[in-house]
Amino acid sequence: MSTKPEAELRAIQDNFIGQWGALGSQWGINRTMAMIHSYLLISTEPRTTDQVMEELEISRGNANTNLRELVGWGLIRNVVIKGQRKDFYEAEKDVWKIFCTVARERKRRETEPASQVLADCIDRSKHLTSPEAKHLNKQLSELNDFVQLANKLMEKIASKEDSAIAQKLLKLLS
Amino acid sequence: MSTKPEAELRAIQDNFIGQWGALGSQWGINRTMAMIHSYLLISTEPRTTDQVMEELEISRGNANTNLRELVGWGLIRNVVIKGQRKDFYEAEKDVWKIFCTVARERKRRETEPASQVLADCIDRSKHLTSPEAKHLNKQLSELNDFVQLANKLMEKIASKEDSAIAQKLLKLLS
């Protein structure tokens, strides 16, 4: 069974996009958003909304919303092509930069609110004296300490220029 | 405005459980599962399915399913209380252990399948020669290298007995 290389490539790309989208939705990531991101990640050229719509077989509204969302995350950017009226989008291709961007955004959007909830409950339970209240306060404090520590670690790692730091850490742990 | 300490504690607990559940659903975590986990986390005593149902105002089926799911994740365990026929559940309270458990489970359930998808697409695109195919192969290889590295790092960290390692890493990064 021989297939045209062109068609074979397309099959692999489609497979990757689909599988990656499915995986993304296990984490809090919208399936379409993950698919658009992977499509742009493996594209050699910037793409228009219409190309995204056609490739992923989705509506204009859906494509538009998720493209903007990706821009909001800093994972893709709008590029202008001279003489072309339409918007083009391209993904950041450097894997380390992608990681840093995601780490920072998740910190801002998720761990900071979480820490806020913890701080609030810790504060409100501080003056209570029952054993149950003591336990609540202690448990939440420990959780908060951990979240803060993990945050600082992530911050340090994600502020590095390249992925060499990860290699170094790995060696240090061996 | 004075409130009974007992009621005040309850209010804080309920607030925490609700907020934590909402946060959990941002990540791929089922709201109820996150709520049950936080309820058991701040409980001083093991709880029965009926207590969970009552506290969170959920059905028996829902409580049962999510309790089993939490047991499956290794975040809570079944405890037997002498003379009692019902099952009791208690959460692992050590924050570092919770982190290690989650890290290991997510690796097993999520990053390993992801790596599998990548390996498969890399392999299938290996023999193709077009620039587009080369780009696909390179991009996926870089992604896979990163995933593998991150995995190894996590593995090392999550295999440590206590959280002292996190402190050490933080210092090394400063």
Place this chain on the structure above:
DNA sequence: TTTAATTTTCAGTATTTACTGAAAAATAAG
């Protein structure tokens, strides 16, 4: 055994989340 208590399952339903398509708004060319 039989019976009572408890847990599990799952069909049906509710809720949440995501998507479509068309209309409105914005932008830029003529």
Place this chain on the structure above:
DNA sequence: CTTATTTTTCAGTAAATACTGAAAATTAAA
């Protein structure tokens, strides 16, 4: 300005996910 192109919004709908409640299965006491 006026018109054509492109982007954005959003009401309505579809799809995915989670939940209920009751029946079936399991477990253990009598």
